[in-house]
Amino acid sequence: MKRSLFLALLILVLISVTRFQVDWLAERPIAVKLGYTPAAEVQRLLAGEHRLALSEMSVIRVLFYFGSLVDKWRNQIMLPPEYFNMYKTVETAVKLDPYNMDAYYFAQSAFTWEVGRAREVNALLDYGMKYRTDDWYLPYFAGFNAAFFLQDYKQAAQYMERAAQLSGNPLFAKLASRYFYESGRTQLGIAYLQGMVEQERDPQQKRAYKLRLDALVVTRTIEDALSEWRQDHDKDPQNIAELYSAGLLAQIPEDPYGGEFFIDEEGKVRTTSKFALARPVENTQQQTLDEIPEAKE
Amino acid sequence: MLPIILMTMRCFLRDRILFALLGAAGLLLLLIPAMSSFSMRQVQELSITLSLSANSFLLLILATLLGSASVWGDIERRYTAGLLGLPLSRRSYLLGKFTGIAVFLLACCAILAVAGLAVIAIAKSQYPAASDPQWWVILLASAMIGLKYVLLAAFAMFFSTLSTSFFLPIFGTLGVYFAGTASQEVFEYLNSDIAENLSPLVKSCAEAFYYILPNFSAFDLKVQAVYGLPLDAMSLLGTLLYFLAYLAVLLTLSVWLFERRDL
Known part of the structure; x- marks a missing residue:
């Protein structure tokens, strides 16, 4: 009887401690949650034959972390993403397993739109293309980045030609020709994102793509209204409200990222949010991002 | 020798090792499809990666x-x-014991390979891949994992014939496993430009270890199995010959030591 009571007491203590531990683990700083990523060479040595599993686990860890942030951003809780750590982890993952498509896919979705590191992502994609020689996704992503983010239309066309060859889909070659015209940039982004939303399985990533797509669709609506305005006027409107007052917009469009749309001095539709959810912590973020080195083999 | 082989197998069955393994295989069936679904692409x-890694990990524990x-x-x-009081040579005893473990x-x-194939089929049915x-190739990779751990078990037995305690066989075998898994990486590093400033003595020592230790990287066909890369028949044949030659040397040494040991 005494023993049973003692055991019951011990179990109660264990439950209390576990409860405390669960709370403590959930509240750990982000840097601790993501952890320190040792150099890929060291990990290759230690992981040995399990390096493929380690590579995939690293990407899933970062994906979970990023997914939790996207959820918080949607609830207007602005937390600065640990992009440097995320990028290093993904870079290490591709060195552990250069065929790891999840790593390339995540880099493409996380480091281009939000962070504007398309050049580094394309370096990773170039590295992946040496291994995944039959995969049209990598040149397709690189082509999109080159055109949409880097405005390097010549390079974009080369990537898209390669994607067209590998996939046997002539659409890519047509897209490539479109890249020579910046005027089609928003529509290009919409076409790309519609494809990504359709094929994305991860609900967090799908929501992130959908949000971006909604933003570009709104931008496109304003651009169309602006084109109509220019047919009847010699100079651009002062603001978006003028387009609404002229009956060219059904309502004053809202930026899904919480910013406000405006027309810049070059006559392009912009938003104060720059389509980034983590904008309020821009300074912290920039400081961290500058530490990201150029991706290399 | 056959009675020793059968006795060894019976001992393992009596110790419920097979049941523990079946339990682990069952857990695999449950966990891997769920874990795989976290992948985006x-x-x-x-x-396939998790099935082969789990297979390898469980066999590492068993072999050690x-x-x-x-x-x-x-x-x-x-x-x-x-046993040795019976008309049974030490060599037959040791080889019988090893054959029992290997079988x-x-x-x-x-x-585990069959369980792995079932798991992969489930994952594939959930989210069909492009190919x-x-x-x-997955079966061949599993077979290579099996051969690798037979070789590791031979190392464990070699240490077991040397030592009077449990520590050397366990930690010696784990040491050989880690060193044998990493040796190819180290060798490639030493022959790269990055290592040109290393002292020649360190390089020579590392190279000597590379040739003495078993090269387990040769048995690793995971990348080929996971991504469907082409296999080189000659290198597979070479690995098989390497396995047989290394095993023969190791067992000969073990028998030689065991015959001289005071029991």
Whole structure:
């Protein structure tokens, strides 16, 4: 009887401690949650034959972390993403397993739109293309980045030609020709994102793509209204409200990222949010991002 | 020798090792499809990776424990004194024991491989990939894992014939496993431009270890199995010959040491 009571007491203590531990683990700083990523060479040595599993686990860890942030951003809780750590982890993952498509896919979705590191992502994609020689996704992503983010239309066309060859889909070659015209940039982004939303399985990533797509669709609506305005006027409107007052917009469009749309001095539709959810912590973020080195083999 | 082989197998069955393994295989079936579904773009590939890694991990535990404990345990429990009193040479005893372990390991590997194939088929049915898995390459990769751990068990038995304690066989075998898995990476590093400033003595020592230690990288066909890359028949044949030659040397040394040991 005494023993049973003692055991019951011990179990109660264990439950209390576990409860405390669960709370403590959930509240750990982000840097601790993501952890320190040792150099890929060291990990290759230690992981040995399990390096493929380690590579995939690293990407899933970062994906979970990023997914939790996207959820918080949607609830207007602005937390600065640990992009440097995320990028290093993904870079290490591709060195552990250069065929790891999840790593390339995540880099493409996380480091281009939000962070504007398309050049580094394309370096990773170039590295992946040496291994995944039959995969049209990598040149397709690189082509999109080159055109949409880097405005390097010549390079974009080369990537898209390669994607067209590998996939046997002539659409890519047509897209490539479109890249020579910046005027089609928003529509290009919409076409790309519609494809990504359709094929994305991860609900967090799908929501992130959908949000971006909604933003570009709104931008496109304003651009169309602006084109109509220019047919009847010699100079651009002062603001978006003028387009609404002229009956060219059904309502004053809202930026899904919480910013406000405006027309810049070059006559392009912009938003104060720059389509980034983590904008309020821009300074912290920039400081961290500058530490990201150029991706290399 | 056959009675020793059968006795060894019976001991493993009596110790419920097979049941523990079946339990682990069952857990695999449950966990891997769920874990694989976290992948964004390669559910099928992740299920193959995890199946092969789990197979390898479980066999590492089995090979280390069975190989280390078999001879050492028999000596501790004084079974060897009784057994070797029968008309049975030490060589037959040791080789019989090893064959029993090897057959058991290969049987476990086959069970895990079949469980792995079922897991991959489940993952594939959930999220069909662009291309079907190359089933025979996955089976070949599993077979190579089996051979690797037979070789590791031979190392465990070699240490077991040397030592009077349990520590050398266990930690010696684990040491050989880690060093043998990393040796190819180290060798490639030493022959790269990055290592040109290393002292020639360090390089020579590392190269000597590279040739002495078993090269387990040769048995690793995971990348080919996961991503359906082409296999080189000649290198597979070379690995098989390497396995046989290394095993023969190791068993000869073990027999030679065991015949000279005071029991």
